[in-house]
Amino acid sequence: MTSSSMQQVRIQTEDFDVAGELAQLRAGDARVGGIVSFVGTVRDLNEGAAISSMELEHYPGMTEQSIQAIIDQARLRWPLYGALVIHRVGPLQPMDQIVLVAVTSAHRGEAFAACEFIIDYLKTEAPFWKKEETPEGARWVDARVSDDQALRKWALPDM
Template identity: 85%
Template sequence: MSEVRIQTEDFDLSHEMAQLRAGNARVGAIVSFVGTVRDLNEGAAVAEMELEHYPGMTEQAIQGIIEQAKARWPIYGAQVIHRVGPLKPMDQIVLVAVTSPHRGEAFSACEFIIDYLKTEAPFWKKEQTPDGARWVDARSSDDQALAKWS
């Protein structure tokens, strides 16, 4: 099972994990990553972050990332839920979850998916700071994380 959802509403981690492994007794590992909004970025307080995306293209890009992970590791399922719209510090932004026979494959595939998601999926972030709104540029650390998979 692979699922990609872009949504404004929050998600329930326990519910999503149960759905991902439901009925599959072969699953030996579930690994998940949840990204949240920080209250500080690049030295500035963040009151709100707004995420925008390119509908249709974003889901297709993420599905392609999941397919690449499936080609590299024996995973049974993967799920990506990414929120858009205005978010406050401590809000959940993204869930990446992977099921596989063993933990090593699940950890690797989950890390691969989030690394590619951070650099390859068409999302744009705007933060509200005390100095006003600012668009967030891509980070070199995200590019470095991606490079290890080449």
């Protein structure tokens, strides 16, 4: 299976194998000169509170479409060969992997930019809801101002 025929978006409860996913993304594509990936993990501390666990919820169907639209935008901006986003949902513990974003391209510059673009938009635009368990009880996590600020660097100038 070439990277172009590989499913680009997967939402799942089970963990993923980064090395295996990257190998599959570039398999059989001799054009690939760079693979860039980002793995997000559960921290044990957020906004000053200890996190014992978290739960991610999503809107099935809508979430996958939203992430696919982000990948499509990245493909319009950079010459990518492959792109993959795996996002976990359900209960997670500190140190668990949450998300894998990976892209392949001929050159590292495009791959780094596209990977960062995808994760920046994923953090703010994809419909996920995060609930953290803290010593004070459960709390829903709002979007962070820093995530919104990260999007500004990707804004295209007005025509």
